Amino acid sequence: MSAPTRILVYGVYGAGKSTLAARLAERLRLPWYPVDDLLWRPGWVEVPVAQQRSRIEEICRRDRWILDGAYHGWRDLPLGRADLVVGLDYPRWRSFGRLLRRTLRRLATGEEICNGNRESLGSVLSRDSILVWHVAAFGRARRRMRAWQADPSGPPVLLFRSPAALEDWLAALP
Template sequence: MSAPSRILVDGVHGAGKSTLAARLAERLGVPWYPVDDLLWQPGWVEVPVAQQRSRIEEICRRDRWILDGTYHGWRDVPLARADLVIGLDYPRWCSFRRLLRRTLRRLATGEEICNGNRESLGSVLSRDSILVWHVTAFGRARRRMRAWQRDPSGPPVLLFDSPEALDRWLAGPHGW
């Protein structure tokens, strides 16, 4: 089996999409395009959806790419071109624990996320908090990934229900 060259990694906030995308990019030599860099300008100003879509279309026209997430305004674009979708379908407690740990680390270190943006105590405690997004988006993300897996007209979808299952697959003999 040849290695896929257009990969979409999806899952809820905090599941490890970016970590997996970076790992696959290194392993396969395929360029990774962090979605947050394409969606957010400095000061947490969201890029207009039409511009996001244009950026994603330009990337997805290429022969090789990895994206670490999707957004409703352009989700169809990478799905139409992906060779493989990897869904991180972890239990809520697992992904929330990972997200909380990452958020606390970023608050403590001031780690840059994208385009100069950082998490702040105010952003974490706000109505638009990434923690709130996790709670409100969890069910939708899970249903979406599972629907993609059932859709015979779409790309192949591998769903992993735990970090351990993903690690076993990554260590396995899948041919690439």
């Protein structure tokens, strides 16, 4: 396979999508569009889905891009244009552990996530906590990735079940 130029990185919260997207962007010299920056306004105000879709559609019309997620209101757009889907299909314990460590680090440091937004103790302890989202979304994300991989009409899907397997693939990239 020649080097892909339109890549969707997919996985559950905490799997490492953004970290991988940044690495791929540097390695393959492709523009990376962090999905959180496109979906959230300051104060954790969600961009309306129609506007999200318009933003993603504009990106997906381009010949070169990396997206680090795909959500319900516009998932079809990157899937319809991607040269490759890279799925981080790690065990729940691994992705949840990464998410928990990242969340605690962000709480301690006040690290900005996107558009001035930060995690707070209140958000982490709420019903809308990213930790709760992980638990609720894990099985769906896993089934979705595996269905995409089994669908011959869609883009090629590489599923990585361990960071070591991902590192081997990255090392072999041009």
